[in-house]
Amino acid sequence: MTELIVMTWRSLIRSLVPIALVAILALALVGTLFLAILSNIRQGNEYRDRLDQSLETRALTRQAYSALQDAMIGERGYLLTGDREFLEPYEDAVDRLPVLLDQLVALTAGTSRHQAALQLQELGRAHLEVLARIINTFEDVGPAAAIEIVAADDGKRTMDQIRDIADELIVAEDRDADTHSAAVRAQTERFERLAVALAIAMALLLFGAAVVAGRYVLRRRRAEQELTRGGERFEAASRAKTEFLASMSHEIRTPLNGILGYTDLLLDQSLSSEQRRLAERIQFAGAALLTVVDDILDFSKIEAGQIDLHPQPFSLETLVRNTVSVVTAVAERKGLALEIELDPDLPEAVVGDEARLRQILLNLLNNGVKFTQEGTVRLHVACDGSLNDCEGLRFSVSDTGIGIPEDQRKHLFHRFYQVNQSSTRKFGGTGLGLAISKRLVQIMGGEIGLESQEGKGSTFWFRVPLAHARLEDIPEEQGAPAGETSRKGRILLVEDLEHNRDLARAILTQAGHEVHTAENGAQAVEAVQARGYDLVLMDIQMPVMDGITATREIREMPSPASQVPIIAMTANVLPHQLKEFGEASMDGHVGKPFKRADLLSKIDVWLHRVQGEGRTTSTLPPLENATLDDLREMMGPEWVESGLRKLNQQIEGTFGDETDAQADRTELAGRAHQIVSHAGLLGFEDLSELCSRLEESCKSGADLAAPFEKARTEAQLVRQQAGRILG
Incomplete structure (x- = not known):
């Protein structure tokens, strides 16, 4: 394949050489013409600016001279009639003339007309002063005195000088305007010739480009078709993956629910030691399979951005020691030493998602034990040096295991990645643990990394910000014994599969609840209409009517039936499925297979709200209300x-x-x-x-x-x- 690509490129290069030479010459010609056009445009703009200046100078000169004439006519009319209406053109000229003269002087600055403009400005202002003196004398002393000033003044000679200067400026600007107009026309003609030449050169260049592009059209079309087919295959694969995950989740979780649930009930019975050992092995195997399913679904949630955190105060030391105790038995069987190092400056309690932190630590500890054949696995917890007052913690798990080659470290936090091809077979695992851990750490606002030496061991670390708390803030464990709840309620259990229905009913009845059952959504709607319930546990995939449709119909009933809390109890736990539950106004969900303690705990929480405080509605999402209520x-x-x-x-x-x-x-x-x-x-x-x-x-x-x-x-x-x- 590589040789074919090289040969193809060599053939293409040989065929493109003559075309490339022609293209280079055409580009040089186009560049030369383009520079000539730019020069022509620049000169043309200069001529246009000069033409505009000449025309404006001429216009200002005429306006200034006209204003002086208007002022003089108004002054004479006022002297002859005494009518102040004649002063209106005079007063207008007095307002406009200084501005016009200033503009004229500024416009001619740096030109040969500047001196004439200054003379015109001086004479114009002087003439206005004379006219003003005459009008003031006429009003203060009388007509005779004003006429004497007129007779003695050489105003006519001043106006003659002004007229001569104005005529000189106008004639000169007319001459310049004609010159500049001719230059602009010449530049325009030259521009047209250059444009034609540039168009021809561009046509040649485009022709050359078309020849080159033509060689790629068919190949590119084939590539685009292949890309389109690839995109369609990718979308189909993505849909298939989602459908597969949904199907796998439901089909595996549903029987697992029965396996783990009935095993849990079985272990509550009086069993012989051998029977208990076998039941515990069934429970362990089921839990291991559930862990694999949960890893895959966790990563699916992470990809969809729907991982939720549930922060609350917890004891840091208790978390660490309980987490380490989970892997102690495996480590002891391998002859490994497990060590814990806690910084003495650590706070006794912090606020965070204890379950997710435990998940991260278990991933790292399990990897350390799994990949270490002899020696020590050490968990060290200390204050994060990058934050003040120990408001962040740094967790590190070190081992004396196989180590990680440097070239593979950057891939280690990628999904499904194993250090080598034999790792999955030899050590087991899905290859998702580190990818999930990295994303969880990032969601908590922290970062994760590693240090390793091949053959000597590795240290995986992460740091997260955690607020301080007090030990007395840590919520107490539920006081009710296992299998009981602190509140009893009337619960409608909606489940189509008989073994799941029997299992849930047994657990709920054992906990002291009054349980009614329905086998599909239609029966659930009829049951809620017929009598009141404190809580509805609703399966989703059922015959006749599914759980989402049933929930929507219940929400449309009149109160109080429409207000009953509805909890989805289903194996459908993918992010888009959970979103659909919320859109249907369900109040929460319990995933299958459920743990008895988790199920009873969630039921107890909702019964507490319904029986203790009454069900309330809110404009906030349920998670945020629950989190803030818990924190409050x-x-x-x-x-x-x-x-x-x-x-x-x-x-x-x-x-x-x-x-x-x-x-x-x-x-x-x-x-x-x-x-x-x-x-x-x-x-x-x-x-x-x-x-x-x-x-x-x-x-x-x-x-x-x-x-x-x-x-x-x-x-x-x-x-x-x-x-x-x-x-």
């Missing part, structure tokens, strides 16, 4: 309001002036980075994600117009929401 309860309303005001200030500083904001990429990236973590902390995930993309565009040198506008639009919506909350 944990940190206090003053803390939340202070955070919203600070976010508003950051938005104003970043998006207040579009032109100024985009002038300095480095500064804009820094401001966007601040919003990423702050907005995510307060639950404004869309703004956090868009600002993260804007920061990446600033750093990569990409065009900022589109990401800036999207982030600014979302920021304006957030400011409006924050304004309503702050009142």
Whole structure:
């Protein structure tokens, strides 16, 4: 293939040599003609400027002389009749004449007419002074005295001088105007000849270009057709991928829901040690398969920009030790030492998404244990030196494993990438863990990296900004025992598959809830119309009527039936599917396979809202309300309001002036980075994600117009929401 490409290019180059020579000559000719035309245009403009100056000088001279005549006629009429109407042309001339004379002097500056213009200005002003003295004498002393001044004054001689100077200027400018007009015509004719020559040269050049282009037309057409077919194949593949993920998610999660759920119930029974060991292995295998599915779906969410953060206060040391305990058994089986190093200056509690931080740490720790055959895996947590007052933390996981070749490190955070072809087979894994970790760290407003020596080990690190909290701010664990909830309610369970329906009903009944069931959306609508429920758990894919259609029909019922909380309980958990649930006015979702504790916890939260406070509606998205409500309860309303005001200030500083904001990429990236973590902390995930993309565009040198506008639009919506909350 390479040889064919080289031969093709050599053939093309040989055929293009004569055409290239002709094109070079044509370009030289075109360049020469173009320079000549530019010179001609410049000279023509100079002649036109001189012609305009001559015409304007002539016009100003005539206007000035006419104004002097009007002033003199008005003065004589007033002396003869005493009628002040004759003074109107005089007064108009007095206003206009100085301006006209000043313009004339300025216009002729630097020319041979300048001296004459100065004389005309001097005589004109002197003549006006004489006329003014005559009029004042006429009004103050009387006609006789004014007539004496007229008789004694040599005004006629002054006007004769003015007329001579004006005539001299007008004649000279007429002569120059004729000369310049002839020059302009000559330049125009020359320009026309050069334009014709340039057109001929351009035609030759275009002909040569057409010959060259003709050789590529067929090939380019074939390439475009292939590109179009490739684009169609790509779109089809993208649709197929989405459909496959949706199908895979539903078809794998649905049976997994039964496997894990019934295993969970089985483990609650009295079992022999061997039976419990087998049940636990079933549970472990199911959980492992669920982890693979969750990794793929997590990355799908990340690609769609729909990863949500749920910040709340938590104990840093507890997070670290609990996370390390998850991989302890695997490390011990391999004979590895697991070490924890905690900086003594670390805060006892911080505010952040504990679950996502645990996910990142588990990814790094699992990789460290997986790729280390002997030695130590160490987790070190310290204050981030780039931030003040330990408002950021740096986590690092070091191992003494196989290390990573330098040429492969830049690809390591790409999806599905493994260090070598045998890694997947030898060590296992989907190749998504590091890609997911990197994106989660970026969403939190941090960064991730690695240091490695092949054959000696690696250190993966990430830093994230986390606000300080107090230990007493950490929410207490639910007081109800496993399998029970603090509130009991009447729940409608809508599920078409019998084994899933039986499993969910068993869990809910065991927790003390009154459970009614429906096998499709139509039955659910009838049930809600017939009696009141505290909560509806709605499957999505069902015969007769699906869950989304049923939810929409329920929302159109009169209150209070339309206000019942509806939670999607489904294996459909892809980003576009979750968006569809929200558009149908569902209040939340529980993914299948669900964990009993998670299901009961979410039900308890909604029952608390319905039974304790009543169901309320809001113009804010559910996530933001829930996040802010949680933060208000944990940190206090003053803390939340202070955070919203600070976010508003950051938005104003970043998006207040579009032109100024985009002038300095480095500064804009820094401001966007601040919003990423702050907005995510307060639950404004869309703004956090868009600002993260804007920061990446600033750093990569990409065009900022589109990401800036999207982030600014979302920021304006957030400011409006924050304004309503702050009142």
